[in-house]
Amino acid sequence: MAQSALYNRNVFTSLVEELSRLIDGEVIITNEQGMIVASTDRDRLGAFHEGAQLAMQKKSRLDMTKEMSNRLEGVRKGVVLPIITHGNPIAVLGITGEPAAVGPYALLVQKVAELFIQETIRQMDQEKQARDLEFFVFDWLHHRGDLQTLMERSEFFQIQMDLYSQVVMFRAGDNVLGLSYQDVKALRRMWDQKGDALFVRWGQGRLLLLIKDISKCRLEQKLKKFMTDVIQMLHVHICAGVGQAVTGGDLRNSYQQAERACEIASEKKPLVFEEDLRLEMIIQELRKTTREKFVKRTIAPLSKEAYLLETLQHWFENDMSTSKAATRMHVHKNTLHYRLKRVEELTGLRLNRAEDLVLLYLGFVLLQGKR
Secondary structure: OOHHHHOOHHHHHHHHHHHHOOOOOOEEEEOOOOEEEEEOOHHHOOOEOHHHHHHHHHOOOEEEOHHHHHHOOOOOOEEEEEEEEOOEEEEEEEEEOOHHHHHHHHHHHHHHHHHHHHHHHHHHHHHHHHHHHHHHHHHHHHOOOOHHHHHHHHHHOOOOHHHEEEEEEEEOOOOOOOOOHHHHHHHHHHHOOOOOOEEEEOOOOEEEEEEEOOOHHHHHHHHHHHHHHHHHHHOOOOEEEEOOOOOOOOOHHHHHHHHHHHHHOOOOOOEEEHHHOOHHHHHHHOOHHHHHHHHHHOOHHHOOOHHHHHHHHHHHHOOOOHHHHHHHHOOOHHHHHHHHHHHHHHHOOOOOOHHHHHHHHHHHHHHHHHO
16 A cells, blocks of 8 residues: 555645645645645646656655656646655655745755654554544443453553542533543643543543542542633533442443433533432433323423422422522512412422422422423
């Protein structure tokens, strides 16, 4: 396979755009066969450039004189120079213009192009390593493959699996994080300069954090600060779910718990520890059809009565104290009593009966989850 096949046209197009900012003239990039794959003149894309093919073969700069432009296919006056990385030409850079005028800065442009390509290669290598790590962690957390194979793969990444005890999952709401390798690297430094934690991209809008032994109190403090820093860095709201600590590197349970807690986390409660879940555990296990039926049989008559739902929210948030809820809503206490009475009339549920009160509260929670 030709070495230039390792690079896609987007890389060369980006290079041409970068060079066009440095020089005032037409720029082209050809592949090893002399085909133009990127150009400031889009009409030249896909055309054959015989001069570039010769420069690739000779591995040296060639000046395209008027005589050569008349004799060689697809050539205009200018300079062509091979782009060389690790001693091998991977493409050819062409600059259109009088060779005498273009020549003085052609070598500088060539060096810029080579540095650009080298940096792109480095970033591609880093991204590949990051993806390889993501695949490994996915297999680790889902128990894909035998333990011995996982242990061998972990040595490649210099990861001692049995030292990691807990999983945290971050979610960016409806936003797509689109984190690059460099972004993840920056987040890892932001979390801990020692680099003990593992940060892994987990699909669009999610990020996993695998950590070693740490107390819940200390972990909560670090997570709150970290999430604040991330919001400032990425300008997106994030939530986090924390699984319970496990032993022996068997993180599957902690991962599943973190995923469950992350689904429950919200803007009002952005950090959720799975071990603190109670009612949420039951609600999450309910099927969608069951939730809809329960809402229909309890609180559905209030779904279009926004002022009654607001009243219930404040009433529940203030531990069913009518005086506190009325103060919070800036209404008279008698007004609140009237609204609660209206809730009873529409739902058929009595607020002074324990069973009915439980049904009303659960229905309210499920309805809010749907809205």
